[in-house]
Amino acid sequence: MDSTTHHDAGHTQHATPATYLKTYIFLVVMMCLTIGISRIQLGAFNNVAAMSIALAKATAVVLFFMQVKYSTKLTWVWASLGFIWLSLMFGILGDYATRAVLAAAGWSK
Numbered sequence: 001m002d003s004t005t006h007h008d009a010g011h012t013q014h015a016t017p018a019t020y021l022k023t024y025i026f027l028v029v030m031m032c033l034t035i036g037i038s039r040i041q042l043g044a045f046n047n048v049a050a051m052s053i054a055l056a057k058a059t060a061v062v063l064f065f066m067q068v069k070y071s072t073k074l075t076w077v078w079a080s081l082g083f084i085w086l087s088l089m090f091g092i093l094g095d096y097a098t099r100a101v102l103a104a105a106g107w108s109k
Helices: 017-038 045-065 075-100
Strands: none
Touching: 017 045, 045 075
């Protein structure tokens, strides 16, 4: 078999130690930002800011530490489905938490 036509299916690109260090520094900075934001009274925006920062941190962890960035398209699909599932769960929880409790006729408290 000619070596120019042979494709190594197992060959993948990996993150460098510098990438891990940059990701770690990013996560530490984002943690400090989360702590700083929590000390500022922003009303309802506190939750939005905290969740946005958490989403950025989760994305960095998935892309670099879990090496999804260097993976196949199928891995990207499954990782994306995980984030979609998480957003659906938060949507359902938000809907459930904001509903009023109505007593059914004939039920006593």
